[in-house]
Amino acid sequence: MKPLRYLTLLEYIPISPLSISVKQLQENLSLRGVELSTRMLQRDLQSLYEQGCFGLEKDMRSKPYGWSINAQWRGSNSKVMSTEVAEHYLLLEQLLPQSVPRDVKQSVRIKAEQALKRFNGHLPDWLSSLPKPSLKVNIDSKLVAQIEHAIKHKRVVSAELYRVLYDEAHWLKFAELSFYNLVEQGGVLMAQFMVGSLHDKCYQMPVYRIRNVHVLQKNRRVPSTEQLKTLRSAINKGMNQECIELIVKAPKHSAVNQGFIELGEMTDKQSIDEKNVLLTYQTIDTEQLTDELLKYAHWLEVIKPEKLRQRVISKLKAATTNYL
Numbered sequence: 001m002k003p004l005r006y007l008t009l010l011e012y013i014p015i016s017p018l019s020i021s022v023k024q025l026q027e028n029l030s031l032r033g034v035e036l037s038t039r040m041l042q043r044d045l046q047s048l049y050e051q052g053c054f055g056l057e058k059d060m061r062s063k064p065y066g067w068s069i070n071a072q073w074r075g076s077n078s079k080v081m082s083t084e085v086a087e088h089y090l091l092l093e094q095l096l097p098q099s100v101p102r103d104v105k106q107s108v109r110i111k112a113e114q115a116l117k118r119f120n121g122h123l124p125d126w127l128s129s130l131p132k133p134s135l136k137v138n139i140d141s142k143l144v145a146q147i148e149h150a151i152k153h154k155r156v157v158s159a160e161l162y163r164v165l166y167d168e169a170h171w172l173k174f175a176e177l178s179f180y181n182l183v184e185q186g187g188v189l190m191a192q193f194m195v196g197s198l199h200d201k202c203y204q205m206p207v208y209r210i211r212n213v214h215v216l217q218k219n220r221r222v223p224s225t226e227q228l229k230t231l232r233s234a235i236n237k238g239m240n241q242e243c244i245e246l247i248v249k250a251p252k253h254s255a256v257n258q259g260f261i262e263l264g265e266m267t268d269k270q271s272i273d274e275k276n277v278l279l280t281y282q283t284i285d286t287e288q289l290t291d292e293l294l295k296y297a298h299w300l301e302v303i304k305p306e307k308l309r310q311r312v313i314s315k316l317k318a319a320t321t322n323y324l
Contacts (some may be wrong), residue, residue, distance in 0.1 A: 001057050005034075005036070005044055006048060006054075006109065007092075007107070007108065007230050008032070008034055008070070008184060009025060009029060009034075009036075009041070009044060009045070010054060011107065012025055012028045012029060012281055013025070013056070013067050013068060013069050014068055014069070015068065015069050015070075015071050016068040016069065016070060016071050016143060016252070017068070017071075018068060019059055019066030019067055019068040019069055020043070020068070021064040021065070021066060021067070022038060022042055022045070022064060022065070022067070023038075023064060024079075025041065025067065026038060026041055028109060029041075029042070033271045035085025045058075045207070048158065050165060050183055054069075054088075055069045055070040056068075056069060056070075057069070057070050058244070062271050069155075070212060085115070085152065086099075086115035086116075087115070087124060089108070089111040089112050089114070089115040090112055090116065090123060090124075092108055092112070093111075093112040095274070105293050114154060116117045121134065140207075140211075143210065143213055144189070144207065145238060146213045146214075147179050147182060147191055147207070147213060148182065148262065149215060150213075150215050150220070151179050151180065151181065151182070153215075153218070154219055154220050155215050155216060155218065155219065155220060156177065156178055156216045156218045156220045156221075157177050157178075157213050157215050157216060157220065158173070158174065158175050158176065158177070158212075158213075158214045158216060159173075159174055159177055159210055159211065159212055159213040159214070160172060160173050160174070160210070160211050160212045161174060161177075161205065161209060161210055161211075162209035162211075171199065171211065173195075174196075176196050176197055176216075176218075176257060177193050177194070177195060177218035178193055178194040178195075178221050179191055179192070179220070180192045180193060180194070180202075180223075183204075185230050187245055188206050188208075188264070188265060188282055188284060189206065189207040189208075189265075189290055190204050190205065190206055190207065191204070191205055191206075191207050191210060192204045193205070194220075194223065197221065200226075202223070204281075205266070205285070206264070206283075208262060208264065208265050209262065214310075231305060240312040243282065243283070243284055243285075244282075244283060244284070244285045244305050244308065245267075245281070245282060245302040245304065245305070246263060246264055246280070246281040246282075246283050246302070246304070246305070246308070247274070247278060247280070247281075247287075247302075248263065248279050248281075248293075248300055248301060248302055249277070249278055249279075249300070249301040249302075249303055250276065250279060250296075250299070250300045251274055251275055251276055251277075252275060252276065252277055252300060254299060254300070255295065256279065256300060257269075257279065260291075261296070263279075263281045263283055263284065263289070263292065264281030264282055264284075265281060265282045266280065266281055267278060267281065267282055268278050268280035269285070277301065285305075285308060289307070290311060290312065290315070293299060293308075293312055294312060294316070296314055296321075297312060297316060
């Protein structure tokens with residue numbers, strides 16, 4: 001994504017009178033795991049230079065050209081950020097995608113906090129009226145459309161659901177599911193449904209645990225008052241469960257990183273060295289999630305939230321005690 005590339009390379013450009021060549025910049029970005037061709041890097045720099053709002057300067061007195069950030073624009077010699085620069089940072093923070101790495105988000109957030117002080121803590125009217133970004137991330141729009149179609153036209157669907165049985169994770173085929181609603185819970189899109197033609201219980205499940213949906217030419221079941229009551233109970237139970245941001249460290253070759261094991265809606269992926277990645281998920285803190293994490297504990301490490309990490313550590317210690 002261009003915004004991510006621009007942010008990353010701007011962080012590596014020094015303040016004048018120091019400067020950096022395209023080759024040096026390319027090498028520095030490569031060390032961070034960002035691989036850009038010389039031509040792409042040149043185009044990005046030229047685009048930022050022509051926009052004129054990032055303080056980028058080009059020294060053309062000799063080749064290779066030197067690139068730097070104007071010291072006055074960065075504010076190193078001035079305590080007050082200009083209104084124009086402040087507006088750019090505030091807008092950038094609002095437009096930043098969910099998938100941007102955490103360190104980039106933090107860098108932009110620090111600048112945005114400084115920018116907000118420029119306006120005495122109040123966003124400019126034109127900025128405050130911008131629509132807020134949706135919390136739904138990395139959701140298959142075609143899948144959601146199919147479920148919405150089935151709900152609207154009261155059709156049965158066939159689909160696969162992600163289930164854990166006897167400590168093993170499986171995608172199970174269900175011939176008949178009757179979807180009733182889609183709700184957003186703490187940033188996680190949930191589907192509410194009934195199973196089969198006889199089973200009375202109603203369920204709620206994150207959409208990311210559903211795949212291969214096919215709308216069938218058959219009317220879905222109409223629930224009784226009692227069945228609707230069980231649906232409401234299931235919803236209320238789900239609402240009481242805490243939505244969390246889960247961060248785990250896993251090997252690059254692992255089933256989690258390859259997408260064969262899903263721990264929630266993935267919102268971020270960062271390479272931290274040659275062998276490992278940090279994966280960030282939006283998910284719900286359940287006992288089932290803890291059991292899954294324990295099952296992979298010999299190669300997967302929970303980084304955050306701290307209380308979930310401590311819960312896993314506690315269970316691992318208890319298990320170790322049994323075998324001493």
